[in-house]
Structures are given as structure tokens and as C-alpha cells.
Amino acid sequence: MSNRVEMVIRNIVPAHSHGAYTLYLKELNGNRILPIIIGGFEAQAIAMELEGMKPTRPMTHDLFSNALREFDITVTEINIQQLDEGIYYAGITCLCVNDSTSKLVVLDSRTSDAIAMGIKFRCPIFCVEKILDEASYNDERSDEFDDEETPGQLVDDLMEPTANVASNTGFAKFPMEELEQMLEDAINDEDYGKAAKIRDEIKRRNG
Numbered sequence: 001m002s003n004r005v006e007m008v009i010r011n012i013v014p015a016h017s018h019g020a021y022t023l024y025l026k027e028l029n030g031n032r033i034l035p036i037i038i039g040g041f042e043a044q045a046i047a048m049e050l051e052g053m054k055p056t057r058p059m060t061h062d063l064f065s066n067a068l069r070e071f072d073i074t075v076t077e078i079n080i081q082q083l084d085e086g087i088y089y090a091g092i093t094c095l096c097v098n099d100s101t102s103k104l105v106v107l108d109s110r111t112s113d114a115i116a117m118g119i120k121f122r123c124p125i126f127c128v129e130k131i132l133d134e135a136s137y138n139d140e141r142s143d144e145f146d147d148e149e150t151p152g153q154l155v156d157d158l159m160e161p162t163a164n165v166a167s168n169t170g171f172a173k174f175p176m177e178e179l180e181q182m183l184e185d186a187i188n189d190e191d192y193g194k195a196a197k198i199r200d201e202i203k204r205r206n207g
Contacts, residue, residue, distance in 0.1 A: 004126040032136040042112035078118035090114035
């Protein structure tokens with residue numbers, strides 16, 4: 001495979017297209033940023049996993065990852081390996097163990113699905129150098145985050161910054177116990193947007 005660069009998730013923000021999001025990947029040891037447009041469902045799956053939020057029932061990526069684990073298949077790495085007419089192509093590398101034998105299998109995947117699976121298995125994400133040369137941009141401000149980055153983890157806030165959370169969400173008036181119950185109810189109702197705002201208010205109070 002061509003020269004590869006390890007990437008970390010820097011941010012996920014709403015895109016200009018209705019219902020779409022922009023996933024920003026940053027090279028682990030550099031300042032190049034790779035933006036990728038993904039769907040709302042995939043953005044939600046990645047966001048929930050990174051924030052440690054569990055749905056009441058398994059979502060599609062949960063189901064697939066559970067099935068892989070049940071059959072002793074582990075996702076070892078994600079590779080963004082091709083960019084063709086604005087479309088990214090990725091591969092999910094899986095280690096399949098069967099009795100005394102094992103083999104590596106690469107599954108063709110949409111990049112958004114591949115990253116969602118990679119996050120669930122806490123495996124590294126790589127991008128070929130050629131794609132970064134074509135589609136990335138340089139962000140000198142990234143230097144200040146270098147000490148905080150780990151593969152598959154966020155560097156910035158997950159969604160758009162929510163300064164003055166109390167005034168923006170209206171959750172500041174509720175006591176902590178009630179907020180925790182509201183968070184649980186929002187997750188059970190699969191209202192993850194509301195859950196994220198409540199979670200932010202709880203985090204704000206906890207410092």
C-alpha cells in the first residue's frame with residue numbers, strides 16, 4: 001500500500017447540506033486536516049461512541065460490531081485508500097481467528113461506516129499520502145492540540161462549540177438529579193440532540 005499517515009478525529013460539525021455533517025480528520029503528527037462529508041446517521045453513530053452514549057437498542061453499527069466479535073473477528077485498522085471524483089473509498093481490515101488459524105480480510109466500505117467501525121474497535125485510522133496531498137488543508141493552529149491527541153479520539157468538542165450552554169439550552173435551571181434523569185430519558189427516547197445538550201450542561205457543572 002502507498003505511504004500512509006495515521007489520522008485522528010478532530011471534529012464533527014453540521015455541513016451546509018441539509019442533514020449532512022463534515023467529519024474533520026487530522027494527521028497524528030502534523031497539521032493537515034482532511035474534511036469528509038458524511039450522513040447524519042453515521043455522524044450520530046461516531047458521536048455517540050466517542051461520547052460514551054449508549055442507545056437503548058443496538059443501532060446498525062452496534063449490530064455489525066457485535067456480530068464480528070461473536071465470531072472472533074477483530075477490526076485491526078481502517079484505511080482511507082482512494083479518492084475518486086470527490087468520493088472517498090475505505091477498507092476495514094479484519095483479523096479472523098478460526099481454531100488454530102487466522103487470516104486478515106479487507107472489507108470494502110464507505111469511509112463513514114469504516115470510521116464508525118474503527119471507533120468501536122478503538123483501532124488506528126490511516127489515510128494514504130496521495131489523498132492528503134489532493135484534499136487536505138494545513139491548519140497551523142493544530143499545534144496547540146498535539147499533546148492531547150490519541151488515535152480515534154476527539155481533539156476539539158464533538159459538535160459545534162456551545163459557549164454559554166446555560167443560556168443557550170435552558171437546562172441551567174434544573175437540579176443535577178433531574179438533569180441526570182432527563183439525560184437517561186432522552187437517550188431512551190433516542191433524542192440524541194437533546195441528550196448531548198443535557199450532557200454538556202452536566203459537564204459544565206462538573207468543571
